[in-house]
Amino acid sequence: MVCYPSYGGSGVVAAELGYALGERGHEVHFISSSRPFRLHRYHEQLFFHEVTEVSYPLFKTAPYTLLLANKIVDVANFAGLDIIHAHYAIPHSISAYLAVQMMAKPLPLVTTLHGTDVTLVGAYEEFFQLTRLALKVSDRLTSVSQALALETERTFGKTDQGIQVIPNFIDHKVYCPLSSSTRRCRRYFAPQGEKILAHISNFREVKRVVDVVDIFARVEKRLDCRLLLIGDGPEMSRVEREVVRLGLEGKVQFLGKQESVHEILQMVDVFLLPSEQESFGLTALEAMACGVPVVASRVGGLPEVVQHGKTGFLKEVGDLEGMSEAVVELLSDEARYKTFSEQAVRWARETFPVERAVSEYEKVYESVVQSPRFSGLKKIVPGH
Numbered sequence: 001m002v003c004y005p006s007y008g009g010s011g012v013v014a015a016e017l018g019y020a021l022g023e024r025g026h027e028v029h030f031i032s033s034s035r036p037f038r039l040h041r042y043h044e045q046l047f048f049h050e051v052t053e054v055s056y057p058l059f060k061t062a063p064y065t066l067l068l069a070n071k072i073v074d075v076a077n078f079a080g081l082d083i084i085h086a087h088y089a090i091p092h093s094i095s096a097y098l099a100v101q102m103m104a105k106p107l108p109l110v111t112t113l114h115g116t117d118v119t120l121v122g123a124y125e126e127f128f129q130l131t132r133l134a135l136k137v138s139d140r141l142t143s144v145s146q147a148l149a150l151e152t153e154r155t156f157g158k159t160d161q162g163i164q165v166i167p168n169f170i171d172h173k174v175y176c177p178l179s180s181s182t183r184r185c186r187r188y189f190a191p192q193g194e195k196i197l198a199h200i201s202n203f204r205e206v207k208r209v210v211d212v213v214d215i216f217a218r219v220e221k222r223l224d225c226r227l228l229l230i231g232d233g234p235e236m237s238r239v240e241r242e243v244v245r246l247g248l249e250g251k252v253q254f255l256g257k258q259e260s261v262h263e264i265l266q267m268v269d270v271f272l273l274p275s276e277q278e279s280f281g282l283t284a285l286e287a288m289a290c291g292v293p294v295v296a297s298r299v300g301g302l303p304e305v306v307q308h309g310k311t312g313f314l315k316e317v318g319d320l321e322g323m324s325e326a327v328v329e330l331l332s333d334e335a336r337y338k339t340f341s342e343q344a345v346r347w348a349r350e351t352f353p354v355e356r357a358v359s360e361y362e363k364v365y366e367s368v369v370q371s372p373r374f375s376g377l378k379k380i381v382p383g384h
């Protein structure tokens with residue numbers, strides 16, 4: 001697995017997939033610039049290899065793409081890998097492709113597309129040709145939503161191998177509704193029994209976190225509530241300024257980056273995700289699995305994740321009035337709220353179970369090693 005280590009969706013999906021594959025007896029080697037943040041539990045089948053930085057006076061910055069390629073070859077030789085699975089096309093698939101060129105016996109390359117690697121980064125002129133190359137040279141391509149697969153084909157044209165959609169997934173044993181211990185925490189954030197709204201992200205512009213604050217401000221005029229903001233990123237100062245401008249300092253809590261988001265989600269009433277662009281929206285799925293209805297924008301893969309009128313509400317990007325109205329509607333009718341909450345848990349569990357996604361990835365791995373190009377490779381047998 002080649003992935004980003006930082007707080008964000010693709011690294012989380014890679015790590016969770018790794019644990020699930022490990023549980024099935026596969027040996028999984030992670031290669032990244034530092035340990036992926038969700039890779040915190042020890043597992044005897046999981047290994048981490050750090051791409052070490054080099055500093056040389058000639059380099060302004062270390063050439064990570066090259067160092068990663070070299071590391072992939074080292075790990076492949078040392079551990080006897082069967083497959084390289086790159087999460088995020090740039091630079092991971094490109095490094096993997098370079099690594100394959102250096103191997104005596106080339107390994108198959110599977111690339112999973114996650115989001116702004118294709119829709120934003122890939123579409124920047126500077127990265128366009130590289131992303132197109134990454135798509136072309138991957139032996140299998142998967143995408144986390146139908147919307148992202150279509151968007152990729154619209155931007156880069158159809159690929160020979162096609163793009164298989166494997167939606168992101170959830171472990172419902174971890175992401176489940178409120179437990180008694182979280183009731184105590186809830187009292188800390190909402191001592192008067194106020195409703196709790198929340199948002200989790202990397203605080204990039206694409207997430208429109210300022211909209212989250214503006215939606216909260218409108219809701220707060222109509223019912224007692226609090227807002228929890230989880231995560232950090234480049235938009236943080238703008239968000240803080242908006243909170244101060246609206247005089248909401250006492251009602252908004254910044255929790256920063258958090259490792260155990262399910263424990264926070266379990267005390268939340270409504271999850272807000274008003275993104276400009278969202279290839280899937282893993283946080284929306286995590287929220288629903290914890291019984292939290294979602295109010296989000298109708299973009300990208302979100303309509304595949306949130307069932308409008310059943311597990312939450314979808315509004316157009318920037319429709320602050322519509323989104324705040326949806327929150328008030330959800331929180332003003334207890335019976336209706338309960339129905340939404342139960343439907344959200346059921347939908348998340350039944351539609352996005354980790355077991356199904358892992359089986360799909362296993363089939364992809366199996367099909368590529370069995371393909372004529374790699375017919376010399378052994379069958380992927382868990383535990384060997």
Ligand SMILES: CC(=O)N[C@H]1[C@@H](OP(=O)(O)OP(=O)(O)OC[C@H]2O[C@@H](n3ccc(=O)[nH]c3=O)[C@H](O)[C@@H]2O)O[C@H](CO)[C@@H](O)[C@@H]1O
Nearest residue numbers: 008009010012114115231257258261278279280281282283
């Ligand atoms: C804009 C866009 O298209 N983004 C996509 C991208 O990454 P993006 O980084 O936007 O991913 P998401 O926001 O969906 O997920 C973030 C992940 O990081 C976790 N987290 C975040 C902050 C924090 O403090 N602690 C923490 O644990 C969240 O719980 C979640 O598991 O790939 C994801 C995975 O395919 C998709 O779901 C997203 O739609």
Ligand SMILES: O=P([O-])([O-])O[C@@H]1[C@@H](O)[C@H](O)[C@@H](O)[C@H](O)[C@@H]1O
Nearest residue numbers: 004006008009010011115116202
């Ligand atoms: O670029 P993007 O697809 O929106 O999201 C990215 C994630 O997929 C990745 O896991 C993380 O490390 C990045 O910081 C960013 O959050």
